[in-house]
Amino acid sequence: MKVRIKEVARAAGVSSATVSKVLSGRAAYAVQAQTAQRVRQAALDLGYMPDVAARTLRTRQTGQLGVVLEAVGSSEPDSLLGGVTAGSAVRRTFDGAIxxxxxxxxRGLQVPALVVYPGGGRPAGSYLDGRVDGLLVGCDPLRGHGLLQDLSRAPLPVVALWTENVPPGIGAVDIDHHGGAVQATEHLLGLGHTRIAFYGGGEASGIEHFQRRERGYRQALRARGLSPLPAIHDGDSLVLAVRQGQVGAVFAETDLGAAAVFRALQRAGLRVPQDVSLVGFDDILGAEHIAGGLTTIYHPAAEMAAAGMQMLMRRVHAGPGGAVPETVLLPTRLIVRRSTRQRSPD
Structure with missing residues (x-):
């Protein structure tokens, strides 16, 4: 026989209204901690199950949030990796962090449930069946953001992860790719390096993250009165530039790119960091094993996902028109290992 709220209230010695407040999980309802604990324990002892369908009809909210996972691991083009592959471990690490x-x-926001939708070609209307109160979209920079364009016209709060390029009406949370590239380049400058190359697709890639990373590299050099070098797109060209004395340090736009750089230099008999200092970006699983310990920029993927969830909850609670869409960029962090060293005197 189904246990009702009034039975929980009687067991806990409180009113039915208090039980509803406690079990709704809404932070806006203030109930003393001891009372709330007594109510939850009574509900557990009696086996009370909330009538989600009835609550949805009453409040027009399910309490559930939707998550669309379109971002899948590294977006580094294969042509830049020189035989180094991401493998499933790297992809699982990124998605696992998210x-x-x-x-x-x-858990911290007391969201009752997350509805996780697999990414890949679902029409926007499939997310608007009333199952969720808001939608968090993890974007893949290689696929574009067509789904966001369609959802921008929908009556549903939406927050995008891993992009700053969102249409009006949608919130965004990303990491500061530009600022992280500045950190990486300034680290090399601080070690006395002035002949610093950028390795990767960068501006030419068409991928917003890599474009921002090359721009950060260029800004850091120009701030020191130095002229940035053209981006290098393959290992052979990099080795040639090192042998000709044009390059003494490298900032690779990803850790996988840094692994390809290390392999190219190693094949040519050049050492990291004795001959070339090397910095990556992302701090992927295994970065501590690249080049004997890769100095890199930490990519706060888990923190980005949490910030997106918090932003989405603010928008859901504010109701239609109550929250202004915002863009949040999370700061990166330099991780210094063994692939960089003070520049040796010429």
Whole structure:
């Protein structure tokens, strides 16, 4: 027989209204901690199950949030990797960090459930069936953002992860790719390097993250009165530039790119960091093994996911027209290992 709220209230010695407030999980309802604990324990002891369907009809909210995972691991073009492949471990690490951040944030915000939709070609209307109160979209920079364009016209709060390029009406959370590239380049400058190359697709890639990373590299050099070098797109060209004395340090736009750089230099008999200092970006699983310990920029994927969840909850609670869409960029962090060293005197 189904247990009702009034039975939980009687067991806990409170009113039915207090039970509803406690079990709704809404932070806006203030109930003393001891009372709330007594209510939850009574509900657990009696086996009370909330009538989600009835609550949805009453409030027009399910309490659930949707997550669309379109971002899948590294977006580094294969042509830049020189035989170095991401492998499933790197992809799982990125997606795992995203899911860990979502899980922690959902638990802290008391979100009853997350509905996770697999990415890949679902029409925007499939997310508008009333199952969720808001939608978090993890974007893949290689696929474009057509889904965001369609959802911008929908009556549903939406927050995008891993992009700053969002249409009006949608919130965004990304990491500061530009600022992270500045950190990486300034680290090399601080070690006395002036002949610093950028390795990767950068501006020419058409991928917003890599474009911002090359721009950050260029800004850091120009701030020191130095002229940036043209981006290098393959290992042979890099080795030639090092042998000709044009390059003494490299900032690779990803850790996988840094691994390709290390392999090219190693084949040519050049050493890291004795001959060339090397910095990557992302701090992927295994970065501590690249080039004997890769100095890199930490990519806060879990923190990004948590910040996106928090932003989405603010928008859901504010209601239609109540929250202004915003863009949040999370700061990166330099991780210094063994692939960089003070520049040796010529």
């Amino acid at each position: 899911m860990a951040g979502l899980n922690d944030a959902a």
